[in-house]
Amino acid sequence: MFTKKYMVALALGVVLVAGATSLVLAEDTASVKANITVNALVSYPQPMIVNIGPRGNVLLRGTVSAVGSNTLTVKSWGGDWVVNISSATKLAPGSDMSQFKVGDFVGLHGVVNQNAAWTIDATLVRNWTVRKAVTEIRKEIKTIAAKNWQGVVSNVNTDAKSFTLTIDGKGVDGVSYAVTITSDAKVVNQNYTSISFGDIKNGDKIRVWGPAVDTTITASVVRNISIASEFGLPAPVR
Numbered sequence: 168m169f170t171k172k173y174m175v176a177l178a179l180g181v182v183l184v185a186g187a188t189s190l191v192l193a194e195d196t197a198s199v200k201a202n203i204t205v206n207a208l209v210s211y212p213q214p215m216i217v218n219i220g221p222r223g224n225v226l227l228r229g230t231v232s233a234v235g236s237n238t239l240t241v242k243s244w245g246g247d248w249v250v251n252i253s254s255a256t257k258l259a260p261g262s263d264m265s266q267f268k269v270g271d272f273v274g275l276h277g278v279v280n281q282n283a284a285w286t287i288d289a290t291l292v293r294n295w296t297v298r299k300a301v302t303e304i305r306k307e308i309k310t311i312a313a314k315n316w317q318g319v320v321s322n323v324n325t326d327a328k329s330f331t332l333t334i335d336g337k338g339v340d341g342v343s344y345a346v347t348i349t350s351d352a353k354v355v356n357q358n359y360t361s362i363s364f365g366d367i368k369n370g371d372k373i374r375v376w377g378p379a380v381d382t383t384i385t386a387s388v389v390r391n392i393s394i395a396s397e398f399g400l401p402a403p404v405r
Contacts, residue, residue, distance in 0.1 A: 214272065217244045223279040225287050228295075231271045239267060239292070241275070249286045250275060257291045260298050260358050271296040301359045308353070308376065308388055316344065316384060317374040317392075320367060328364050332373060332384065346375055346384045353387070356394035367391055 218226040227250075229243030239250040252264065260266075267273070272295045280286035322331040329347045348354070348364070356362050367373065371393040377386035 215243045228274040259293045315376045354389045357392040
């Protein structure tokens with residue numbers, strides 16, 4: 168009898184201990200899961216970032232609060248940072264300062280300036296706001312069903328927003344078309360960054376999208392593939 172009672176008590180104790188252990192493990196697992204979730208949320212990349220290495224190398228992202236002739240003021244962690252732009256600084260996706268506007272979100276690499284507080288000498292500045300707009304333009308262009316034509320430009324008339332396009336491929340080399348653009352036409356460079364019609368020059372290689380009637384094309388998109396590509400490198404001939 169004693170042996171049976173002892174064995175029953177022992178079995179009951181094992182069950183209670185196992186149950187308690189399972190409860191503790193369940194609580195610990197829940198706690199770990201909660202911590203993982205919290206940590207994942209905390210470590211998710213934030214829009215603004217400032218990373219400065221031991222040699223003064225900087226990765227910074229923030230919003231443009233002022234644009235100068237050769238400087239940007241970028242609001243990020245710590246406040247406003249002055250970003251020096253030199254002739255050696257690579258800009259993207261455009262190749263000049265005109266692409267930057269107050270409110271644009273930018274990312275940059277550079278080195279902390281040793282002679283001025285909160286100042287960075289930039290080696291690369293990328294305009295993410297412009298890049299997003301470029302992506303949207305490319306998507307929109309891809310939806311256009313109209314035929315596209317490529318050739319060399321002549322007789323550019325900036326006031327009338329027209330030019331002559333001499334085709335240089337597709338089996339119709341040497342055929343010329345008078346091109347006019349619609350009032351809402353998109354005019355972009357090789358990287359699909361918006362440009363003005365005045366940026367089109369005689370001799371440029373151009374691609375246009377639009378219907379042709381006889382020898383006239385009414386273009387809804389004009390893409391100048393002669394304008395320098397990202398980082399100022401020559402645009403590839405296509």
